[in-house]
Amino acid sequence: MGRSQELSEFKRGTMVGCHLCNKSIREISLQLNIPRSTVCGIITKWKQLGTAATQL
Template identity: 80%
Template sequence: MGRSQELSEFKRGTVIGWHLSNESIREISLLLNIHWSTVSGIITKWKQLGTTATQPQSGRPPKMAES
């Protein structure tokens, strides 16, 4: 089973914008059609790191990319 695509920088920024306007995680997920756990993860990451940019991951990348 393949991994899902990551959200665009714009969509992550939209999540943070809705969060700053005091919308609940459930309302944000319904508005943007994203699972609530993804919304929660984006908000948590933003609170801890101050950014929504993709961080470098540990480990060796796959030798062959799935297409």
């Protein structure tokens, strides 16, 4: 099984923006059609590092 594609910066920013608007991880996941674990990981990374960008 291969890796899925990387999320765009826009989708990552949309997730963070929804989080800032007090939407739950479940609501964000359903709205953007992205797994909850992915949304949770992006939000956690944003809280810890202050950015949702991928590392080079």
